Amino acid sequence: MMSERELLKKLSVATNVKMPPDKQPSIWESIEQRMDYTRSFKRMRRPVRILGFSAAAAVLAAVVGGGVYLFSDHGGPSGAAIPQYTTGGSAPAPAFAIPTAIQTISMSSDTPARMMLPAKDPNSAEQNVLTWLRSATPYAGKVPESSNVGTLHGYMGPAQLNMVSTDGQAVSIEPASYLTKAAGGQIQVQYVQDVIVYSFGSEKMYLHAPELFAWLKNDEWKTEFGMH
C-alpha cells in the first residue's frame, strides 16, 4: 500500500493548481459589474427609505402620470386639441431620462444561465446605444401578455442590455417579447417588431427603436460583448 508520506507528496502537487492567468481579471470584471448593478438598485431604494413608501409612491405616480399625460391624446380645458407626440423636430422631449453618460455597460446573454458579458470596447458600445436611444419614440401599441407556459427551468427570452449611468441610475433594455405555447407544448418567444422595453427602477416603457431592436434581437451585440 502507498505510504502516508508518498500520499502527502502527491497531494502537495495539487497545491500548485491555479486559475489560468487570463481568467483572473475577467472574473474580477464580472464581480465588479454585478456589484455596480446591485449598488445602483440600492441607491434607487434610498428615496423610499427617506421619504417613506407612500410619499415615494406618490412622487413616482406624479412622474409617471406626467409622462402619460405628455404622451396621451388629450384636450385642453377649452376643448382645443393639443398636438400628439410626434417624431418631428418640434416634438416635446421624451419623458424618459436618457442617461447622458454611462458608468458600466454589459449584456445578460439569452442562454438559460444568463451569463453577464462585459463590453469589449465600452465607449463605442455606449455611444451606439445612446444614439439609438435619442432617436427612440414612445410606442403606443399593445404588447400581448405571455401565455401561461408553466415553470421554466432556466431563462427563456431575449438578451438584455444593462447599463448604469454616472449618476447611479440602473437601466435595462431588451426587445419587447412575450411567450406563447405552440402545438406539441413547444414554447416560443414572439417579438414585437422594432419595439424595445426600457426599464429603470420599477418602471417600464415601450419604445419604438428599430436599430436598437435589430442590434439586440439579431445578436449583433455578440461581436461587441464577451469575455476578454
Next chain:
Amino acid sequence: MNQQPVKGDGGSGPASSDGRFAKEEVQTKEAIRALYELYSNDIYRYARMTLCDSGDAYDVVQEVFVRALRSWPAYRQDAQVKTWLMSIARNYMVDLLRKKRTERRYITAAELPDVGDPSTAMDVVMEIQDALHQLKDNYRQVVILRHIENLSLQETATILGWSQNRVRNATHRAVKKLQEILSSTTGEVNIKHDVRA
C-alpha cells in the same frame, strides 16, 4: 499570504451622506480587490478539487467575492480573512453539491487546460481528483483543506464548523482511505503494464 487589507471606518456607524456612502464603497471595493489578488487562486483550487469542474469553480470564485463585498462591513476580523472566504466558499459549495448529487460529473480530458499552472504535473492532479471523488464529502473536505490548502487544524475546524478533534479523526481516516484508493489504482496500472510487457 499573511497580509490583510485594513478595514476602513465603513462598518462603524450609519452613513450620513452620499459622499460617505461613496467613500465606503470605494474602500470596500479596494479591500476586496486586494483579497481577490491574494486568495482567488486558493478559492479556485478548493472549489476545483471539491467540485471537479473548472466552470463551476470559476462560478464559486465569482460568488465568493460578490458575497464578501456584500458582507464586508459586517465582517468582524475575529477569524483569519482566508478562513472567512473559505467558509463562504464551503457554504456555497454545500448548496451546489446538493444540486449536483444527481448529475455526478466525471473528469474529462477537455478540462485539462483549465487547471492553469503549466508546471503542475497534470497526470498527478487528475489522479488525485479522481481519488478524492471516491471519498465521501466530509473526508474529501478535510483532505483538501488540511493537505492541499495546508490549513491548520483550527482553521479547518472553523471552516467546516467542526471540533478540532473531529477534524483530526476525519483526516486520519480520510488519509487511510485515500491511500487504499490510490494503491489500488496504481496496482491496476502496474498489472496493465505487466500484460503489455
